[in-house]
Amino acid sequence: QTMQSSPMKSSMTGVAGDRKKPFLIGVGGGTASGKSTVCEKIMNEVVERQNGTERQIIALSQDSFYKELDAKEILMAEKGTFNFDHPDAFDHELMLQCLREIQNGKPTKVPVYDFKTNSRKKGEFTIVYPSDVVLLEGILVFYHKDVRELFDMKLFVDTDADTRLARRVLRDIEDRGRDLEHIILQYTTLVKPAFEEFCLPTKKFADVIIPRGADNTVAIELVAQHIQDIIWSRISSSKSGSPFTRSRSNSD
Numbered sequence: 001q002t003m004q005s006s007p008m009k010s011s012m013t014g015v016a017g018d019r020k021k022p023f024l025i026g027v028g029g030g031t032a033s034g035k036s037t038v039c040e041k042i043m044n045e046v047v048e049r050q051n052g053t054e055r056q057i058i059a060l061s062q063d064s065f066y067k068e069l070d071a072k073e074i075l076m077a078e079k080g081t082f083n084f085d086h087p088d089a090f091d092h093e094l095m096l097q098c099l100r101e102i103q104n105g106k107p108t109k110v111p112v113y114d115f116k117t118n119s120r121k122k123g124e125f126t127i128v129y130p131s132d133v134v135l136l137e138g139i140l141v142f143y144h145k146d147v148r149e150l151f152d153m154k155l156f157v158d159t160d161a162d163t164r165l166a167r168r169v170l171r172d173i174e175d176r177g178r179d180l181e182h183i184i185l186q187y188t189t190l191v192k193p194a195f196e197e198f199c200l201p202t203k204k205f206a207d208v209i210i211p212r213g214a215d216n217t218v219a220i221e222l223v224a225q226h227i228q229d230i231i232w233s234r235i236s237s238s239k240s241g242s243p244f245t246r247s248r249s250n251s252d
């Protein structure tokens with residue numbers, strides 16, 4: 001699980017005082033579709049295109065906003081019978097509050113989630129400092145209208161279900177300390193039905209659908225270039241005081 005707490009590249013001169021609203025990007029898609037890798041690749045591409053203007057770009061995960069479980073739910077989670085793919089599993093209000101703070105350019109405290117214990121790490125937070133671009137990835141980032149409307153750009157990572165299941169099995173065994181039986185039970189009874197009921201219908205809200213996820217370098221480069229164009233337009237409009245207009249042939 002990747003969660004970038006600090007900007008990929010920090011400008012030595014950029015202080016919180018001169019910050020404006022960040023460009024907020026939502027990255028949705030099914031479990032193990034490659035959302036985190038897509039975010040990482042976009043961040044790397046944007047950083048490579050900086051041309052001397054060091055802008056800050058960070059990625060967050062919706063997983064940070066999983067709710068705390070009660071005693072009964074903890075036992076269910078240990079058996080693979082707690083539904084972590086239902087919208088109710090997330091602390092929607094907290095996520096909305098954090099995103100609003102981020103959008104207003106304020107430093108924000110985000111909880112740290114531990115998949116091995118199915119709970120937040122007590123007393124641990126990631127401080128998210130104001131950035132130019134903020135990516136938020138998660139299975140249900142487009143589920144609630146109020147969150148959805150905060151995004152300036154919405155991407156949906158569309159990877160085949162068999163590829164996702166294969167990746168999830170390996171990842172849950174290696175990184176999340178689960179056994180195969182538990183993973184398959186959870187996937188067939190909870191993850192897959194919830195994907196079809198809650199995640200897949202949100203694909204229609206995406207501005208860009210990225211087939212094959214992180215393997216799709218063309219899509220990643222196009223998105224990164226678009227982000228870079230927006231960053232540039234913001235820089236030049238703040239310098240000149242007038243809106244930046246990109247040169248486009250207006251030949252009709």
Ligand code: CTP
Pocket residue numbers: 001002029030031032033034035036037061063066077084085114115117118119137138139191
């Ligand atoms: N999940 C879990 N146990 C928890 C919390 C969440 O098994 N205690 C599972 C949920 O079943 C859900 C998944 O974690 O399906 C959400 O994470 P996922 O989107 O798979 O991971 P990311 O790394 O965010 O995504 P990607 O692999 O696409 O980068």
